[in-house]
Amino acid sequence: MRSMSDRVAVVGVGAVPPRPLSVDRSYRELGFESATRAYGDAGVTHQDIESFISVCEDFHEGTSITDEYTPDQLGAVLQPVHTIAGDGLQGVAAAVMLIRTGIADLVAVEAHCKTSNILTHEQVLAMALDPTYERALRVTPHFVAGMEMRRYLHETGSSEDAVAMVVVKNRRHALGNPVAAYGGILSPDDVLASAAVCEPLRELEISPNSDGAVVLVLASEEAARRTPKPVWIRGVGWASGTPWLAGRSWGQASYAGVAAEMAYRMAGITQPDREIRFAEIDDTYAYKELQHLEAAQLAPRADVTRMVMEGETRRGGRLPVNPSGGSLGMGYCFDATALYRTAEAVRQIRGEAGRAQVAQATTGLVVSWRGIPTQSGGAMVLSAD
Amino acid sequence: MSLIKRKPQRRVAVIGAGLSLFMRRALDTGKELAYYAASQALQTAGIRLKDIQAVVMATAPDAFDGVHMKGEWLLDGAGGVGKPYLRAYVGGGSGVFSIISGWMMVASGVFDLVLVVAEEKMSSCQPHPQGAFLTIFDHIIERPLGPNLLWIFSLEQQRYMAAYGIRNEDIALVSVKNKHNALAHPAAQVAARLTVKDILDSDVVAWPVHRLMVSPISDGAAAVVLASEQVARRLSDRPIWIQGVGWCLDTSYWGNRDLAYPRYVEKAAWMAYEMAGVTEPRKQIHVAEPYDPFAYKELHHLEGLQLADRGQAPEDLARGRFDRTGELPSCPSGGLMGVGNPIAAAGLMKICELFWQLRREAGARQVPGNPERGVAQAWGDLMQIGTVAVLGVR
Helix, strand or coil, rough: CCCCCEEEEEEEEEEEECCCCCCCCHHHHHHHHHHHHHHHHHHCCCCHCCCEEEECCCHHHHCCCCCHHCCHHCCCCECCCEEEEHHHHHHHHHHHHHHHHHCEEEEEEECCCCCCCCHCHHHHHHHCCCCCCCCCCCCCCHHHHHHHHHHHHHHHHHHHHHHHHHHHHHHHHHHHCCCCCCCCCCCHHHHCCCCEEECCCEHECCCEECEEEEEEEEEEHHHHCCCCCCEEEEEEEEEECCHHHHCCCCCCCCHHHHHHHHHHHHHHCCCCCHHCCEEEEECCCCHHHHHHHHHEEEEEEEEHHHHHHCCCCCCCCCCCCCCCCHHHHECCCCCHHHHHHHHHHCCCCCHCCHHHHCCCCCEEEEECCCCCCEEEEEEEEEEEC | CCCCCCCCCCCEEEEEEEECCCEECCCCHHHHHHHHHHHHHHHHHHCCHHCEEEEEECCHHHHHHCCCCHHHCCCCCCCCCCCCEEEEEEEEEEHHHHHHHHHCCCCCCCCCEEEEEEECCCCCCCCCCHHHHHHCCCCCHHHHHHHCHHHHHHHHHHHHHHHHCCCCHHHHHHHHHHHHHHEEEHHHHHHHCCCCCHHHHHHHHECCCEHHHHHCCCEEEEEEEEEEHHHHHCCCCCCEEEEEEEEECCCCCCHHHHCCHHHHHHHHHHHHHHHHHHCCCCHHCCCCEECCCEEEEHHHHHHCCCCCCCCCHHHHHHHHCCCCCCCEEEEECCCCCCCCCCHHHHHHHHHHHHHHHCCCCCCHHHCCCCCEEEEEEECCCCCEEEEEEECCCC
C-alpha cells in the first residue's frame, strides 16, 4: 500500500461568463467550452483525467436521469463518471474524497446551469416544497426567503439598509470583474425602492438567474506539483438541516455553521476571522451573505451590520467579501454557483483577478447554499500553500 | 487509456445491513421506508444514528415523486439532518454506486462511520411510473420518436439474441430461476414458482420482452453501515470488506453503440477486480448479484462481469451453473425479477444480500460452501453505466 499525502489542490479552472441568455450554445457546448479551458489551464488533456464528477438536478434540466448526458462533452466516455445531485461544493467534496482514497490523481468536477431553458423557474422551485404540507400554500417560493430574511433581521437587529448595502457592494464589485454581467452603481435607496417580492425581500436583493458552466480540475499533491498554478484545498465541509419548513432554523444558516466548522477543522484553522483573508460567499439573496458570514464565524452576530455599513467587506476593506461581485453581480447559476465562487477564489489566490484583485489574498473561504427551500450548503478553505 | 488501477490507501467494511419489504403501493412514505431500512442497518451494526458522521442517499428520478431536489426532501428519513449528506446519482446504477460513494467517504479518511441509504417509491407516480422515463431521452433527436424504457430494452434484448443466436426460451429461464429464488426472501414482492411456458404465455409488452420478463414496479428501501478498518474491527466480529469498486459511464449517444455487449460493465468490473486483486473472476468470485431488471440483463451482465463467455451465459444458465446450488450462484436473493425493483433500493439490496451471504446469515437463501467473495453490479442511464462492488470476508 503506497502512502501518499491527503492534500488536494485545484489545478485547473474553466468557466464561461454567466449570462442571462446563451441562445447560441446548448448546455453540453457550455460544458465543453469550460472543460476545454479547465484542462488547458491545468496543462492536461481529458485523457489525463482519471475520473469525472458532474453536478446536476433533473428538474433544472427538464430531463429525468440527467446524468446520462454528462460524459461526452467532458471527454469522459467510458471513464469512471458519476453525478452528485447536489451543491457544487458537494461535488468538489466528492472529488477531494475520491483523490484522498489514493486511487485517482486527477479528477474533474463539472456543473452548469441553463436557466434560460426554463420557462417557469418559480414553478420548478415550488416543486421542491413538500407536496402535502407545504406546496398547497400556492405562493411564490421566494416567500421562504422573505420569511428567513424577516427572522434574520429580527434576531440580529440588523437593518434593511445593511442588506441593501450588500447589493450595492456586490454590484459595484462586479464592475471590476470583466466576466460579470450585472455590474452597476446603485445606492441603498435604489435597492430599497425596488419592488417588494415578499416583504422585506426586494427585487434587487435577489440574484438574477444566469446560464453558465464551470469545470474544475482537482489533483493529488503529487500530481499538483507538476501543474503550473495549484491552489490548495485545505479544508472542505458540507451539511444539511431539516427539509421541513416547519422545523427549520429561520434566523441562522445552521448548515453553513456545521459545514464551515468541518472545513476549518480539516484546515487546522482555529481563528477564522484572522486567518481568512477574503471570502466568496453565497449571496443568492442579499441577506444570505450576512447570514453566511456570521455562520462561518467571520463576523460576530452583533457586528455584521457595522462591518457592512463601514465598508469592511468591500474589496479594499479588512475582509473583502465577494470581490468578484458574487451572484448579485455575476448572476446565479443554481448548483453551479458554488463552482463560480470557487473559480473566483482561485483567481484571487493566484493573483489573476485583475481589477478585482484583493491584496494579500492568500487564504480564502467559499460558502455555498443550495437555495430555497433547502438547508444544505458547503464551505471550503482555499490557500496558496 | 485504461481505468484506474491503483490500490486505495485505506480499507472499508460493511458492518450492518437493513431492508424494508419491497411492495407495490406501500402505504408508507418514502421517508418512512428509508427510516425502516436505516434503523435496521444501524441496529445490526450495533450503533445509533448519533454515531453516524455522514449519510449517502441514492434514489432515482425526481419525477417518480414529483419533487424537485428529491434528495433534499428525503434526507430526514435517511438520518441526514445536521450531517454531511450526499446524493450520488447514476440512474439505475445508483444503488450499487451508493456504497461506492460511501466507500469514498471512508476510504478518504474523512469519515469513520457512514450510513448509506437507498430509497425508491415508484407507486406514487401516476398513472404509471414509466411516465417518468419518457423524459430521459435526448430532447431533440430521440423524444420526438416517443421511446420508453421497455422499447429500448427490447431493442437491446433483440440485438443480444440476434448477435449470439439466443432464443427467448433461454432468456425466460432467468425469470423462472429468480422468481423461484425469491420464494426464500422475506422481503420479496413477486416470488413465484413458474415455468418457461408461464413466462412466455404472459403478455408481450414490447417484443421480445414479455410481462414476466420485466421486474415489477416497487416501493422499498435498503441501507448499509460502512466503517473504517479500525472502527469496523472494534464494532464487528464479522465485518465484510469492500475489496474493490468500479464504475464506468459510456457515451450518451446509445444509438451509436453495439448493444450486444455491455463494454462499460466490463471496464467497471475490471476496475473493481484489479482493486480487489481478482485476476480470475470465475474462480475467485463465489457468489454474484448481477443487475436483473429485465430477464436478459442478468445474462448480459454476467458476460460483462467476465463470469460467462460472450453469448454463452444462456447455456450456462440452462445447465444450472447459476442456480443457488450451482457452480456460481447468481442472484440467490431472487434479484429484481423476484424480490422487486424499487430502483436505487434494488441495487443496494444486492449489496445487502452479499453481506448476508458472506456472513452466512442468508437463511434459506444461503448458498452452499463457504463463499468468501462476491460481486454485485447495477446498471442504468441509457444502457450506459456499470457500477460494480466486490465484497469479501477478508
